[in-house]
Amino acid sequence: MNKLEVKNVSKSFDNNHVLNDISIELNKGELVCLLGVSGGGKTTLFNIISGLLTPDNGQVLLDGKDITNQPGHISYMLQKDLLLPYRTIEDNAALPLLLKGEKKKEARKQVSPLFEQFGLEGTQRKYPAQLSGGMRQRAALLRTYMFSKDVALLDEPFSALDTLTKSSMHKWYLNVMEQIQLSTLFITHDIDEAILISDRIYLLSGSPGEIKEEIIINEPKPRRGDFNLTPEFLEYKRRILTLLK
Amino acid sequence: MLKRNFASITAVVALLIIWQLLCTTGLIPSYMLPSPIEVIQAFVSELPLLLENSVITLQEAFIGLFLGVSVGFIAAVLMDTFDILYKAFYPLLIITQTIPSVAIAPLLVLWFGYEMMPKIILIVISTFFPVTVGLLDGFKSADKDAIGLLRSMGANRTQIFRYIKFPTALPQLFSGLRIAAAYSVVGAVISEWLGGFGGLGVYMTRVKKAFAFDKMFAVIFLISAISLALMALVGFAEKKCMPYRNTDIKGEK
Ligand SMILES: Nc1ncnc2c1ncn2[C@@H]1O[C@H](COP(=O)(O)OP(=O)(O)OP(=O)(O)O)[C@@H](O)[C@H]1O
Ligand SMILES: [Mg+2]
Numbered sequence: 001m002n003k004l005e006v007k008n009v010s011k012s013f014d015n016n017h018v019l020n021d022i023s024i025e026l027n028k029g030e031l032v033c034l035l036g037v038s039g040g041g042k043t044t045l046f047n048i049i050s051g052l053l054t055p056d057n058g059q060v061l062l063d064g065k066d067i068t069n070q071p072g073h074i075s076y077m078l079q080k081d082l083l084l085p086y087r088t089i090e091d092n093a094a095l096p097l098l099l100k101g102e103k104k105k106e107a108r109k110q111v112s113p114l115f116e117q118f119g120l121e122g123t124q125r126k127y128p129a130q131l132s133g134g135m136r137q138r139a140a141l142l143r144t145y146m147f148s149k150d151v152a153l154l155d156e157p158f159s160a161l162d163t164l165t166k167s168s169m170h171k172w173y174l175n176v177m178e179q180i181q182l183s184t185l186f187i188t189h190d191i192d193e194a195i196l197i198s199d200r201i202y203l204l205s206g207s208p209g210e211i212k213e214e215i216i217i218n219e220p221k222p223r224r225g226d227f228n229l230t231p232e233f234l235e236y237k238r239r240i241l242t243l244l245k
Numbered sequence: 246m247l248k249r250n251f252a253s254i255t256a257v258v259a260l261l262i263i264w265q266l267l268c269t270t271g272l273i274p275s276y277m278l279p280s281p282i283e284v285i286q287a288f289v290s291e292l293p294l295l296l297e298n299s300v301i302t303l304q305e306a307f308i309g310l311f312l313g314v315s316v317g318f319i320a321a322v323l324m325d326t327f328d329i330l331y332k333a334f335y336p337l338l339i340i341t342q343t344i345p346s347v348a349i350a351p352l353l354v355l356w357f358g359y360e361m362m363p364k365i366i367l368i369v370i371s372t373f374f375p376v377t378v379g380l381l382d383g384f385k386s387a388d389k390d391a392i393g394l395l396r397s398m399g400a401n402r403t404q405i406f407r408y409i410k411f412p413t414a415l416p417q418l419f420s421g422l423r424i425a426a427a428y429s430v431v432g433a434v435i436s437e438w439l440g441g442f443g444g445l446g447v448y449m450t451r452v453k454k455a456f457a458f459d460k461m462f463a464v465i466f467l468i469s470a471i472s473l474a475l476m477a478l479v480g481f482a483e484k485k486c487m488p489y490r491n492t493d494i495k496g497e498k
Contacts, residue, residue, distance in 0.1 A: 050397040072399025082391045086412045086489045095408065099400045127489040147398050 001064055003028045003183045004049070004074070004151055009058030011044055018044050020208035022058070024185075026151070031177065031184045033194040035240070036204030042187045045209075046153050049185075050074050062151070076153035079160050081140040083128035089139050090115075090124040096147035111146060117176060118142045134165045141173075145180065155187045170197050174222060195236045196228060203243055213243050279459035284466070287459035294448065295467055301444040302433045303471065305361060309368025310429040314422065316369060317376030324377070325384040325410070326402075335381070338374065346371045346428075347435055354440045364436040364444075371432045372425035379421030383414020416490075419483040426475040434468060 004026040011019040018041040026032050034042050047053040049060050051071035060068045067073045075096070083092045090108055097107035115121055118138050128136055137157055144152055158166045174197060177184060188194050194201050198217050205212040217236065219227060227233055261281050267273050268280035279287070288295070324331040346367055353363035387410045395405055437446025445464055452460040484491060 047393075052393055052397055071396050075394065075397045078390060078394075080390060082388070082394050084391065084408065084412070086415070086487065088489075095395075096398050098408075099395065099398050099404055129489070 002026060002061070003030075003063065004185065005061040005064075006045070006049065007059045007061065009045070009048060009055045009060070011041070011048060011053065011055050017208035019048075019055075020210050022204075022209065022211055024202055024211065026183050026185050028150075028183055029177075029181060030199045031174070031186060031197055033186045033188055033198040033201045034204055035188060035191065035194045035201055035244075036209065037206045037244070038189065040204045040206040041209035042204060043155055046076050046155055046185075046187065049153060050076050073148070074151050074153060075144050075147040076155055077137075077140050077144045077157050079156040081128070081136040083136055083139055083143075085128050088125050088127060089120065089131065092128065092139060093142045093146055095143060111142070114142060114145070117179065118145075119172060133161055134169055137161065137169065138172075145182070150181065150183060152182055152184045154184060156189065157186075158193070159188065159190065166193070171222075173197070178221075191237055191240050192228060195233055195240075196223060201240070203240065205244075215240065276456070277458065279462055283459045284462040287457075288463040288466070291460055291463060295445075295464065298443055298445045298448045299467065299471065302430070302437065302446065305364045305433040305436075305444065306368065306429040306471075306475075308361075309365045309432065310372055310425060312365065313369040313372030313425060313429070314376050317373035317421070317425075318380065320373065321377045321380035321384065322406075324381060331381075338377065342374050346432060350436050350439050353436070359440045359442060364433055364441065367436045368429050368432040371428045375421040375424040375428070376418065377421075379417035380414050383417035384410045386417075387413040415487055419479060419486075422482075423476050423479045426479050427472050430468060430472045430475065 002025040006022055006024045009019055009022045010017075022045060024032070024034070034045070036042055044053065048055045048068075051060075051067065051069055051073065054069045058068075059066055062073055083089070084095070087095070090111060091104075093111045093114075094102075094104070094107035097110060098104065102110075112124065115124060118141065120135060120138055120142065123131060123135065123139070128139070131139065141152070141154075141157070144154075158169050161169060170193070176182070186194075186197070195217060199221075201215040201217065202211050203213045203215065204210070215236065219232065224230075264278075265280050265282065268275060268278060268283075275283070320334075324334060349370065350363070350367055353366055357363035357366065391409055392405055395409060400408070433444065434446040434449070437444040438450055441447050445468055449461065449464055452464065
């Protein structure tokens with residue numbers, strides 16, 4: 001069974017038809033990218049999946065259960081880390097547990113063993129302003145993970161990072177995903193990023209947004225270090241560029 | 246600390262010396278302007294009376310401030326929660342603030358007499374406003390995306406208030422509190438001028454009638470010292486409540 005399934009979702013804002021009959025699925029342990037032009041409705045789709053927006057048509061299913069229009073099941077992470085500047089990293093990461101009614105002490109106890117895995121050792125008592133951009137994104141990921149242990153929705157999570165940090169974040173993320181059995185739906189503008197990390201890519205065409213193509217990246221994971229220099233990689237890229245035209 | 250304030254400390258000392266010289270040389274007659282030393286002498290000899298009256302004034306200021314801040318807090322939360330209340334009362338709130346509190350004080354005395362009541366009402370009226378406006382602006386400046394994120398995590402209104410809106414508004418709350426603390430002392434003194442049985446304002450009117458300039462100066466300095474102390478107290482609480490502001494960007498603490 002699919003971990004997450006979006007079935008025939010459509011959405012308009014007034015006269016602006018943003019999403020038209022979108023159907024996508026995410027299997028357990030998969031990383032699936034949603035690639036599309038700016039303004040194509042990707043963030044809108046995430047808001048529908050996380051229950052913040054009501055779709056005009058269609059359904060969102062998590063483990064086969066209908067969660068359409070119900071916040072509190074799946075959380076997401078944005079390019080902006082949205083860490084609360086007045087809470088320590090530990091208390092930011094523990095926030096989802098506090099929202100579920102956990103006691104502060106208990107919540108801290110649950111997050112603390114994960115700091116090492118998320119590359120955040122020693123930052124427990126620091127404030128977000130004291131961390132580098134990459135660390136802040138990892139802290140935000142840890143918070144997302146504390147909320148839903150099996151599905152992550154990431155909306156351009158690394159696009160504000162420099163190229164080197166970004167590529168080390170990719171390696172790290174794929175590694176962590178495997179360890180903690182996470183399934184990820186990932187929004188990006190960056191074609192290279194999508195090919196490098198995805199199992200599958202959905203191409204979203206603009207106004208109204210529709211799934212134009214599903215591309216399967218047939219390359220074993222973890223990917224070779226020089227995958228982005230191979231002819232196969234360039235072939236994928238050429239195909240995507242042609243389709244997005 | 247000392248180094249940073251060196252310039253201003255020097256300026257104060259210089260002013261005091263000039264003032265003392267003006268008086269001892271007889272350039273200004275001593276019945277009009279007492280010298281700093283005379284002011285200090287008056288302060289010491291009047292200390293018991295001053296303390297007795299300070300207690301009354303401080304009592305009014307604290308009760309008024311406490312009630313004013315509570316009313317301000319509740320008003321801000323209600324106006325933030327119910328947009329209709331915001332639309333209805335925000336403009337009204339701004340307009341009422343253009344009426345100087347000195348102008349309402351006599352009216353309050355006529356209505357409520359010479360006891361504590363009119364004094365506390367005046368302080369409440371003048372202190373709730375900076376708190377309400379500060380908090381409202383703070384609530385409105387909360388990050389919409391952060392609120393959306395918490396909602397996606399299933400947070401309810403109270404949790405959004407507790408984890409986002411309130412902490413976001415803390416800096417504005419404290420700026421409001423600092424103003425309110427200063428207003429509370431001024432409000433107490435002004436309403437005591439207009440009628441009362443004790444307090445620094447009453448003491449002031451008494452020494453004014455006796456043309457006791459030295460005592461007048463002593464009480465003026467005492468009132469500003471009290472205001473400053475209250476503001477420092479707010480500043481201390483501010484530091485304690487917002488430890489994340491004391492950290493330099495990358496440092497430990
Ligand atoms: N709450 C809203 N009310 C009205 N229109 C909206 C709302 N949210 C999004 N839109 C519109 O929907 C369209 C898609 O926006 P969306 O943010 O989903 O695009 P996106 O694919 O995430 O773009 P980007 O890649 O730039 O982040 C835009 O035209 C936007 O103006
Ligand atoms: Mg977007």
